[in-house]
Structures are given as C-alpha cells and as structure tokens.
Amino acid sequence: MLTTKQNITKKSKKSTFRKISEWLHLWLGLTSGVIVFIVCLTGGIWTWRYETWYFTEPYQRVTALDKPYLIPSEIEKKVQDYFDKKGLKDAEITGINYGKPGKSALIFYHPDSLKFAQLYVNPYTAEILQDKSEAATAEKFFIFIRAGHRFLWLPQKIGSPIVGAACIIFVITMITGLIWWFPLKWTKKTREKSFKVKWSASWKRLNIDLHNVFGFYSLLFVMLLTITGIMFTFRWFEHGVFRTLTWRAPAEKSYDPPTSDTITTVDTHSVNIEDKIWERMHQKYGDRYGKISIDFPEKSNDSYQVMVQFGDGTLIYNNAVHYFDKISGKELLSKGERARPYSSLSLGEKIYRMDFDIHTGQILGLPTKIIAFIACIIGASLPITGFIIWYNRKWGKRNKKVYRKSQVDGAE
Incomplete structure (x- = not known):
C-alpha cells in the first residue's frame, strides 16, 4: 500500500509539458x-x-462492347434529332464526356439560355438513356x-x-x-x-x-x-x-485559356473539329484514360478545352489539359498553371496537386x-x-x- 508521501512522488513524475x-x-x-x-x-x-451514383443511376451504365465508340459528330447528330422531337429549338450542346468501357457518354447542353441539363447516351449506339435536368435523389x-x-x-x-x-x-x-x-x-x-x-x-x-x-x-x-x-x-x-x-x-491562381484565331478562315466542313480532337486524344492516350471531357467554345474567340483524367476518371491531380482552336482544330499552348503537365512538376508540386485526391481517398x-x-x-x-x-x-x-x-x- 502506498503511503501519502509515495503517492505524491508517483504523481509528480508527470512533467509540466505533459500536464499541459x-x-x-x-x-x-x-x-x-x-x-x-x-x-x-x-x-x-x-x-x-461516385459508387452510390453509379449503382443507383442505371443510365450511367452500358454493356461494354468490343468495338470503338461513336465519334462525337455521330452522337451529336442523334442528340440533335432528339432535340427536334422534343421541340427544343434553342438547345445548344456545350460538351461531351467519354468514359471507360461500360460507362455512358455524357452530353452537356443548354435547353435554353438559362437552364443546364445532361443527356446520358450509349457511346456505341448513341441511344438516349436519360435526359437529366435536375439532380437525382442520391445526388x-x-x-x-x-x-x-x-x-x-x-x-x-x-x-x-x-x-x-x-x-x-x-x-x-x-x-x-x-x-x-x-x-x-x-x-x-x-x-x-x-x-x-x-x-x-x-x-x-x-x-x-x-x-x-x-x-x-x-x-x-x-x-x-x-x-x-x-x-x-x-x-x-x-x-x-x-x-x-x-x-x-x-x-497566383489564374485561369486564362488561349483563345481561338477569329481572323483566319479555314474550311472545316470536311472534318468535324470535335471528331478531330477526339481522334487525336484517343491516339495520344489510347486506353489509358479514365475520362475525356471536351468542352465546346461558347464565345466567338473561345477555344475547345479538353481534360483527360486517368484511373477511374475521377482523379484530378495528374489530369492533362489541352486547348484547340475552334476554326482550324490546331492545338494551342497555354502558359497557365492549370495546363502544366503533371510529369513536369517538382516532387513537392506533385504532392501539393494530390491534395483533393488524398483528402477524398480516391488517390489509389x-x-x-x-x-x-x-x-x-x-x-x-x-x-x-x-x-x-x-x-x-x-x-x-x-x-x-x-x-x-x-x-x-x-x-x-
């Protein structure tokens, strides 16, 4: 049994630092x-x-086929037919996403000047799977x-x-x-x-x-x-x-994408610009991509912006960003921080870019x-x-x- 003196000695072993x-x-x-x-x-x-959305929204899934995806112009044609049937005369396509095999393609569009909507499309057949103008319950x-x-x-x-x-x-x-x-x-x-x-x-x-x-x-x-x-x-x-x-x-974080040349005129009727971009990205990255997003120019001097994401298509840290002239389809160079290739960054910059993917657990x-x-x-x-x-x-x-x-x- 400890005496009072022994007990005091035992308690006093803790340093002031430890007590604080x-x-x-x-x-x-x-x-x-x-x-x-x-x-x-x-x-x-x-x-x-992402997993919850994928399993609760069946239109995000398609049967993977052993054949290439339809090119953007073929999907856009089917989408435009859909707009005509729906009476969406002012609808304007603003972008298209291609995912990995087994995932739907995604068309972004404005039904009018104020609204924003999405179409889930089968990338092999251009079948319209879902017209989505508001977030689903899971979202x-x-x-x-x-x-x-x-x-x-x-x-x-x-x-x-x-x-x-x-x-x-x-x-x-x-x-x-x-x-x-x-x-x-x-x-x-x-x-x-x-x-x-x-x-x-x-x-x-x-x-x-x-x-x-x-x-x-x-x-x-x-x-x-x-x-x-x-x-x-x-x-x-x-x-x-x-x-x-x-x-x-x-x-300083700044977003200043390169602009298209509005003076030069090039005959683009023979080749669709989106098809040209898709073909170039597919040749460059093959099957390594998780998602390819092509954002269409909205203003007269805007350029096409293409973001290529890897892994399952949700990773951000190592994505590749490309810009293309809206008239000639020529790739444009950007000096912005956002367009710097991940491979050109220092070790510290690479870790810094991983912030979001580490925080959400999707890094690996x-x-x-x-x-x-x-x-x-x-x-x-x-x-x-x-x-x-x-x-x-x-x-x-x-x-x-x-x-x-x-x-x-x-x-x-």
Whole structure:
C-alpha cells in the first residue's frame, strides 16, 4: 500500500509539458467534439458518392462492347434529332464526356439560355438513356452531406471558417493525444494497453481502449485527411503547405485559356473539329484514360478545352489539359498553371496537386477509399469515446456513490 508521501512522488513524475498537453487534449477535444464528429462522419459518407451514383443511376451504365465508340459528330447528330422531337429549338450542346468501357457518354447542353441539363447516351449506339435536368435523389443526398462536411449546413462564409478552425483544433488534439498515449515507462502491461484492445474487459475499459488504441493506429491517416481538408478553408494554410513542400511562394491562381484565331478562315466542313480532337486524344492516350471531357467554345474567340483524367476518371491531380482552336482544330499552348503537365512538376508540386485526391481517398482507388472511410469513422468516434472517458472519470464515481447510498437508505 502506498503511503501519502509515495503517492505524491508517483504523481509528480508527470512533467509540466505533459500536464499541459493532457489539459489541452481534454478541453480542446470537448470544445470541438461535436463539429469534428459531424465533419468526420459526413466525410466518410461522401467518400462513396461516385459508387452510390453509379449503382443507383442505371443510365450511367452500358454493356461494354468490343468495338470503338461513336465519334462525337455521330452522337451529336442523334442528340440533335432528339432535340427536334422534343421541340427544343434553342438547345445548344456545350460538351461531351467519354468514359471507360461500360460507362455512358455524357452530353452537356443548354435547353435554353438559362437552364443546364445532361443527356446520358450509349457511346456505341448513341441511344438516349436519360435526359437529366435536375439532380437525382442520391445526388441531392450527397449535396446535403457535402454541405454538412464543408459548412455545417450554415452559410459558407460562416460555416467554412468554423469547420476550418475546428479541424485545426483537431490536429492539436491529435498531437496532444499522442503525447498522452505515450507511456511514461515501457513495460509489458503498458505495451498491451497501448497497442491492444481488451475486448473481454468491462465496457468502461473497452471504451478507453477503443479511444487510445484505435486513435493511435489511425493517427497518420486522420491527420493527413484533416490537414488536406484545412487547405480548402484557409488560403494562408494552403500557402503554408505549398511553401513547406516546394520552398517557394505559390503563384497566383489564374485561369486564362488561349483563345481561338477569329481572323483566319479555314474550311472545316470536311472534318468535324470535335471528331478531330477526339481522334487525336484517343491516339495520344489510347486506353489509358479514365475520362475525356471536351468542352465546346461558347464565345466567338473561345477555344475547345479538353481534360483527360486517368484511373477511374475521377482523379484530378495528374489530369492533362489541352486547348484547340475552334476554326482550324490546331492545338494551342497555354502558359497557365492549370495546363502544366503533371510529369513536369517538382516532387513537392506533385504532392501539393494530390491534395483533393488524398483528402477524398480516391488517390489509389478502392484501397485508399476504404482506408479513408475507416479513418473517418474512427475520427468521428474519438470525440464520443473521449467524452465518455471524461464523463466516467468526472461523474461516474460520484453517481456510483449516490446510487450505493440510495440502496443503503432504501434497505433501512
């Protein structure tokens, strides 16, 4: 049995730094817990948006055939026939997307000057699969989820900085949590408590293990998802990350695509420009692309913009952007940051460009999506398990004493 002096000596082993870290972990965690729970939970759900849309919207899928896709002009002709039958005299096609085999082609169009709509088309036959002028139910659900994840369903100017601040606090909480988790002395008993969950323990002990052990194993993943998320809220934080990765100041983000030559006249009737662009992109990338998006020029001096995405067609970091003159079909050079090939970037710039794909878990496809989802669920659980630990230590024993006293009084 410890004497009073021995007990004081044992308690005094904690350094001031450790005491401050534990205090910060407790109160910062309690302060930001609700927001962290919402952000992590909605982030985990949002990870699966593309898969949900693909399986709940059958018109996104077609039977893959062993033959080439129809060229844009052939699809556009069928679409124009559809417009004529529907009486959409003012409808204007603004772009076309080709995906991987098994996925529908997508036509973007304006039914009139104010509206925006999409047509899902079979890329092998040009059959119209779906005329979509508003978001489907699953899309509306994920729009709602994203609003909670980014802004807590508040106006953006209010909700975004609140979420960003809570995430910064969460980063501090994770660091102080790691300090708290680290045993003062490594023994067999402390190793087991630090790295193993004792599933046969009481629920209070199990709750502590879930908080400590799961928190430790998921720390790097949750930290990475949180830091990449803060970059979308605070420009100063984004610039700080860029400077850290590249050791230079970030260039101003500007979008200034090259324009078409409106003076030169070329006979384009023999070859459709969109067909020429599609053929060139297909020759250049073969079957390596995940999605090819051709945006049509809308103004007189606009150029065609083509974005080629790889993987499953949702990756952003390594996409390739091309511009083509609307009259001659000649490829135009762009000096903008957006058009720089991924292969020409420095290592730091490449990592920086991966921000969104890392944050959403889609960087390496399904494996990293699963990791991101699990990390988000664990992240959402930490404020709950942490609150329960605090409540049990603060009020649990007191309530237990009151309960026992009431039993004794009742027995008398």
